[in-house]
Amino acid sequence: MTSAKRQSALVVDDDPVTRIITRGLLNYFGFEVSTLNDGIEVVNMYEAGKGHFDLIITDMEMPVMNGIEATKKLRSLGVGCKIIGVSSCDDETSRRHFMEAGLDHLFYKPLNVTKLQSCLENN
Amino acid sequence: MRKQIACLRNSFFDEGFLDEQFLQLEDLQDDANPNFVEEIVTSFYGDSVRLLRNLEMALEKRPFDFCKLENYMHLFKGSSSSIGAIKVKRECTRFQDYCKAGNAEGCINSYQQVKQEHAILRRKLETYFKLARQAA
Numbered sequence: 690m691t692s693a694k695r696q697s698a699l700v701v702d703d704d705p706v707t708r709i710i711t712r713g714l715l716n717y718f719g720f721e722v723s724t725l726n727d728g729i730e731v732v733n734m735y736e737a738g739k740g741h742f743d744l745i746i747t748d749m750e751m752p753v754m755n756g757i758e759a760t761k762k763l764r765s766l767g768v769g770c771k772i773i774g775v776s777s778c779d780d781e782t783s784r785r786h787f788m789e790a791g792l793d794h795l796f797y798k799p800l801n802v803t804k805l806q807s808c809l810e811n812n
Numbered sequence: 813m814r815k816q817i818a819c820l821r822n823s824f825f826d827e828g829f830l831d832e833q834f835l836q837l838e839d840l841q842d843d844a845n846p847n848f849v850e851e852i853v854t855s856f857y858g859d860s861v862r863l864l865r866n867l868e869m870a871l872e873k874r875p876f877d878f879c880k881l882e883n884y885m886h887l888f889k890g891s892s893s894s895i896g897a898i899k900v901k902r903e904c905t906r907f908q909d910y911c912k913a914g915n916a917e918g919c920i921n922s923y924q925q926v927k928q929e930h931a932i933l934r935r936k937l938e939t940y941f942k943l944a945r946q947a948a
Contacts (some may be wrong), residue, residue, distance in 0.1 A: 706895065710895075717842075777890050
């Protein structure tokens with residue numbers, strides 16, 4: 690009997706606590722999860738042809754490359770998977786820029802289980 | 813002992829230490845991840861040592877770099893809200909307000925409150941997880 694292949698997800702956040710929580714959330718929803726610490730790492734991964742995820746969840750503010758720049762770059766590389774942004778920033782302009790970079794959804798931190806579940810179920 | 817654990821857990825919410833974010837984390841805990849919440853809290857306290865150290869070093873410098881202080885506290889506040897530590901988060905916000913106002917004394921006093929709430933919650937959670945492990 691073969692088991693269904695789990696979807697893969699990548700969590701990009703410089704906060705280790707957020708990475709653990711988001712990984713736990715996604716495991717709960719059945720994803721196989723990898724994590725990275727900064728936007729530059731996910732861009733490097735995809736540029737090297739090693740990025741193949743069904744879902745990316747990325748923080749907005751990160752030290753080297755922020756989520757806005759990383760998302761723009763990923764979309765310019767032709768990355769077509771769902772990209773969800775998370776941010777604790779209240780600034781509407783920054784949030785709009787984040788969405789315009791190519792996100793599918795943007796949530797406030799901390800991630801809400803119900804909202805994330807609803808988002809993942811509505812493809 | 814289970815009653816003691818339940819009372820302690822309820823006190824987290826009744827006394828306003830934790831909010832529904834903590835409940836959401838507990839909902840993710842199952843047989844496959846029986847220590848999920850404790851793992852997160854342990855990571856939080858481990859990481860917060862680093863964040864608090866950065867803040868203390870920045871608070872030793874004169875004049876204050878309020879922008880840097882606010883950014884450091886933003887990180888700490890984010891972590892705190894991730895585990896539902898609402899009292900800690902509230903004190904972090906107060907600190908950030910003092911940063912925005914350029915109020916050095918307010919920052920110093922507020923930072924002490926952040927540390928105090930952080931330490932109080934840590935003691936309570938350590939007791940809670942210790943009892944939970946003994947009861948398991």
